[in-house]
Amino acid sequence: MKLNRDRITALLMLLPSLILLGIFVYGFIGQTAYTSLTDWGRDPAQALALHPEIRFTGFETYKELFTGLIDVRFRQDLVNTFFFTLFFIAGCLGLGLGLAILLDQNIVGEGIFRTIFLFPMALSFIVTGTVWRWLLQPRGGINVLPTLVGLEPLEFRWLTSRRQILQFNWQDLPFFTGLLIAIILLWFMVTAIRKSKWRRVGVAGFSFLLVTVWTFTGARQVELLPYPEIHGFNLAFMGIILAAVWQMSGYTMALYLAGLRGVSEGLREAARVDGASEWQVYRLVILPLVQPITLSAMIILGHISLKIFDLIFAMAGADNATTDVPALLMYLTTFRANQFAKGAAIAMVLLIMVAAVIIPYLWSSLRSEVKQ
Amino acid sequence: MTATRRPYKRWHWLVYLLLVIASVFFLIPAYLVIITSLKEPASINLSTTWQLPERWYWQSFAEAWTAFAPKLRNSFTLTFFATIISALMGSMNGYVLSKWRFRGANIVFPIMLFGMFIPYQSILIPLFQFMRSIGLYGSIAGLILTHVVYGLPITTLIFRNYYAEIPDEMLDAGKIDGAGFFGLYSRVLFPLSLPGFVVVIIWQFTQIWNEFLFAVTLTRTDSQPITVALAQLAGGEAVKWNLPMAGAILAALPTLLVYILLGRFFIRGLLAGSVKG
Amino acid sequence: MKRLVVSILSILVCSIVLAQGKLEIFSWWAGDEGPALEALINRYTELYPNVQVDNATVTGGSGVNARAVLKTRMLGGDPPDSFQVHAGQELIGTWVVADRMEDLTFLYQEEGWLDKYPQGLIDLISTDKGIWSVPVNIHRSNVMWYNPAKLTEWGISAPETWAEFLTICPSLQAKGVTPLVMGENWTQQHLWESVALGVLGPDDYKALWTGELAFKDPKVEAVWNRFGEILKCSNDDAAGLSWQQATDRIVSGEAAFNIMGDWAAGYMTTTLGLTPAEGFGWAPSPDTGGVFMMLSDSFGLPIGIKDRDNTINWLKLLGSVEGQDLFNPLKGSIAPHFDSDLSKYNAYLQAAAQDWKTNTVVGSMVHGAAAKEAFMSQFATVLEIYLSTGSAQAASNAAQAIANQVNLGK
Incomplete structure (x- = not known):
């Protein structure tokens, strides 16, 4: 009886948090989702009225975002986010793993080095942004560094360059998507063959064929826009990537270092006795063991990079179109252009992207926990 | 070794x-x-840019201090209350979720956890409408409430994982002595929670101190935290760079000090953020 | 006992007087433009010593950041007592149509302002339902700035047409001088509207904002093409510069010309300490001689504020000759009020006041006079499309699409 009452108390103690999160997370997301399906802001007279009249317009706003003439900036922002995420994660993983391996060499002063590599993590993105903006001034900072040793200054326009590389046509997007899915399916098939799970091989192989055929025939026919539209990687993002890696690679280093410390000395010794070189010990024994860390790090960094806002706000300003991302565009669209429905739709696209990364991760990590 | x-x-x-x-x-x-x-x-x-100053000039700090002192005070008030409240609530939630497992807990927990990953843009418009309707718009209290709520997932997570490592047998002993829900918490768990609190408090302190999006949308000039003031100073025009740089140092100092003094716990919070820890 | 009552009463009276409240003034006048506002506030506190004035500034030229903050506050049901807004469509198309402002006709009548301001300006801040704000100043947008000493050194004079500018351009570039310096995004839009005014002429320029001239018209494409030619003579690090940093390059001689509103004169005289016509020179932006592209900062009376009386007193000060002649010489603008005493103004401003009376007046789009904010704030995207594609047609199409979407001119 007593235990039962305690159980109820327990639930009651959890309830305030559940209600708060229910309202602040799910209730608000629902409201944003609804706003994104209306026309709030399209009529300036209603945008900022105290009691605006709002009409339901379905997915009209989303359709505009992905195919409308004036929303080309949103599409470039998606491309920007994609490339930023790619290079940011690659940079953090590479530098983080490198530093972790170096620190794992049983060196003197490890604590000092670790402190140095991690301190940017304690800073605000606003501080980092302010500082790096100064470092990346076109005629100062990093660009004049070579002059200290008598070389010519660099000419690169870190945050304002208008050069774009890796360009592609938005019309080809279905083709590239198909190609990507085909490659993933192929990879599934190959792993299934290795494990001799023949049924899976069949399913994956068949879908692979299907997707490949569609990619080279159907995808070519899809017309997303009435005209070609070129997008690509804006080189102005290089500076942002540099600052973001500077701030976050200490995090991956800490993760990897914790992982490397977890690999027992016995295991390393056994490998060495078997004649493995130190390089081979890392490649064959340790790295496979820290692979799950790579995955977690990718997901955590991935959701940070999808949401990146403050860093760019402080570094390049909200108006610098070449370093724009959806999170910033949402802010501008909502609070400057008064297009509340469109701002909400951009936010929802952002949420869906983050959810696509996070939900499978939460699901799998909690499921494996339950199994234990 | x-x-x-x-x-x-x-x-x-x-x-x-x-x-x-x-x-x-x-x-x-x-x-x-x-x-x-x-x-x-x-x-x-x-x-x-790279040369040392010809003459050490401390005036920028004095100027930055006059401009930023009220904002720093806002940041301290905000961070203090939001951190303490979210840590206490997180501790309670962690206790319930780890020691009073009920049916559906495995569903409730990830649903709570998802709240720490969402892009806050997706709740921004309803958030300030809600703040307006409860009369907290533009006040530090409103910002505290916001940070408490969106801090709950991480504090709950850290405490849940922390308490999970405390063996159930210790609680069983308490139960035999007749301790109830609160008795077990105050007599058995809470005394053991200090390291957990340190990790959570440091984590929340850093996060809230450094936050910008809520701060910029939910405050007015007199309730602005330091990050907003710094962004506006540095984003302003024709300011000489000495001032934003001195401001950046002032804004960074509290979290840096915490990091340098309590780095071990800081790293633990960092690792806990990746769900499994 | 009696004494106690008296002292309690006197404390009460004191606290009532002290509690006459607050006045929050929301603007984007910080830094170099700050002193002018402070002069006004000081005068206000002299007149009303019991009112605590909260000077809430949000930095960022032309109000780029301030407008976002203002919106969150208005949506949050927390309007500042009085906020800076560009007179014209920025005020009417955003706030008046949304029914958030109080009609000020009563104030104009009480203070006798109706025949003290130019009719054209009153029309700009009025709808058929009332007059909506008090303009404090007049700025000119289409001005070209230069450094006279440097021009002599380079052996050139200020061009009167863009064609002339384009012939000077290569020789300047050969000297390592930037022919035309620009700053961040909005200053590029600013340049665009001056170019548009030059290429289209005042009548077609006005027609663009009333919807009578379509953006797809070949005349507007010609604007983009001319704009493109001019960009080739400009600096490549524009996006990273504030307008003051761009002005600095004129002063230092790194660049020859700059198109900026005449707040640049205020910056050069007040902050940099230069003398008009000696330290810096000016001319109308090429091809726009005889046309005055104006913009005006104004303050209104939002509905639902706490300190309405204090705000009305503030508006009275702003609209008076005294207030305007206090503010404008420091801000580097001219007073809209007819009775303004020109002797208080410097050489540049006296010249501007002369032009204001004799020139054809048109409104600025970028600075909120000519087009609704919903159009203006999306014009950045149009510019971006032009900068990334270099296609006049693509930019015109996008501008037309936005114009249709926001019902420009209706």
Whole structure:
């Protein structure tokens, strides 16, 4: 009886948090989702009225975002986010793993080095942004560094360059998507063959064929826009990537270092006795063991990079179109252009992207926990 | 772990060389911030960016301090209350979720957890409408409420994982002594929670202190935290760089101090953020 | 006992007087433009010593950041007592149509302002339902700035047409001088509207904002093409510069010309300490001689504020000759009020006041006079499309699409 009452108390103690999160997370997301399906802001007279009249317009706003003439900036922002995420994660993983391996060499002063590599993590993105903006001034900072040793200054326009590389046509997007899915399916098939799970091989192989055929025939026919539209990687993002890696690679280093410390000395010794070189010990024994860390790090960094806002706000300003991302565009669209429905739709696209990364991760990590 | 365990000791100089190069990369911005903040405004120009100031000039800090002192006080008030409240609530939630497992807990927990990953843009418009309707718009209290709520997932997570490692047998002993829900918490768990609280408090302190999006959308000039003030100062025009740099140092100092003094716990919070820890 | 009552009463009276409240003034006048506002506030506190004035500024030229903050506050049901807004469509198309402002006709009548301001300006801040704000100043947008000493050194004079400018351009570039310096995004839009005014002429320029001239018209494409030619003579690090940093390059001689509103004159005289016509020179932006592209900062009376009386007193000060002649010489603008005493103004401003009376007046789009904010804030995207594609047609199409979407001119 007593235990039962305690159980109820327990639930009651959890309830305030559940209600708060229910309202602040799910209730608000629902409201944003609804706003994104209306026309709030399209009529300036209603945008900022105290009691605006709002009409339901379905997915009209989303359709505009992905195919409308004036929303080309949103599409470039998606491309920007994609490339930023790619290079940011690659940079953090590479530098983080490198530093972790170096620190794992049983060196003197490890604590000092670790402190140095991690301190940017304690800073605000606003501080980092302010500082790096100064470092990346076109005629100062990093660009004049070579002059200290008598070389010519660099000419690169870190945050304002208008050069774009890796360009592609938005019309080809279905083709590239198909190609990507085909490659993933192929990879599934190959792993299934290795494990001799023949049924899976069949399913994956068949879908692979299907997707490949569609990619080279159907995808070519899809017309997303009435005209070609070129997008690509804006080189102005290089500076942002540099600052973001500077701030976050200490995090991956800490993760990897914790992982490397977890690999027992016995295991390393056994490998060495078997004649493995130190390089081979890392490649064959340790790295496979820290692979799950790579995955977690990718997901955590991935959701940070999808949401990146403050860093760019402080570094390049909200108006610098070449370093724009959806999170910033949402802010501008909502609070400057008064297009509340469109701002909400951009936010929802952002949420869906983050959810696509996070939900499978939460699901799998909690499921494996339950199994234990 | 002895120094002789590595057979390839002759490569050690290379390891140190690389570590020193990496350290330079990490410290360069710090160097530049400090020297710029100590230069006279008139002597700051782009071509002498890297040189030490000819004369140490402390006035920028005094100026930054006058401009930022009220904002720093806002930040301290905000951070203090939001951190304490979210830590206490997180501790309670962690206790319930780890020691009073009920049916559906495995569903409730990830649903709570998802709240820490969402892009806050997706709740921003309803959030300030809600704040307006409850009359907290533009106040520090409103910002505290916001940070408490969106801090709950991480604090709950850290405490849940922390309490999970405390064996149930210890609680069973308490139960035999007749302790109820609160008795077990206050007599058994809470006394053991100090390290958990330190991790959570440091984590929340850093996060809330550094936050910008809520701060910029939910406050007015008199309730602005430091990050907003800094962004506006640095984003303003024709300010000489000594002032934003001194401001950046003031804004960074509290979290940096915490990091330097309590780095061990900071790293633990960092690792806990990746769900499994 | 009696004494106690008296002292309690006197404390009460004191606290009532002290509690006459607050006045929050929301603007984007910080830094170099700050002193002018402070002069006004000081005068206000002299007149009303019991009112605590909260000077809430949000930095960022032309109000780029301030407008976002203002919106969150208005949506949050927390209007500042009085906020800076560009007179014209920025005020009417955003706030008046949304029914958030109080009609000020009563104030104009009480203070006798109706025949003290130019009719054209009153029309700009009025709808058929009332007059909506008090303009404090007049700025000119289409001005070209230069450094006279440097021009002599380079052996050139200020061009009167863009064609002339384009012939000077290569020789300047050969000297390592930037022919035309620009700053961040909005200053590029600013340049665009001056170019548009030059290429289209005042009548077609006005027609663009009333919807009578379509953006797809070949005339507007010609504007983009001319704009493109001019960009080739400009600096490549524009996006990273504030307008003041761009002005600095004129003063230092790194660049020859700059198109900026005449707040640049205020910056050069007040902050940099230069003398008009000696330290810096000016001319109408090429091809726009005889046309005055104006913009005006104004303050209104939002509905639902706490300190209405204090705000009305503030508006009275702003609209008076005294207030305007206090503010404008420091801000570097001219007073809209007819009775303004020109002797208080410097050489540049006297010249501007002369032009204001004799020139054809048109409104600025970028600075909120000519087009609704919903159009203006999306014009950045149009510019971006032009900068990334270089296609006049693509930019015109996008501008037309936005114009249709926001019902420009209706």
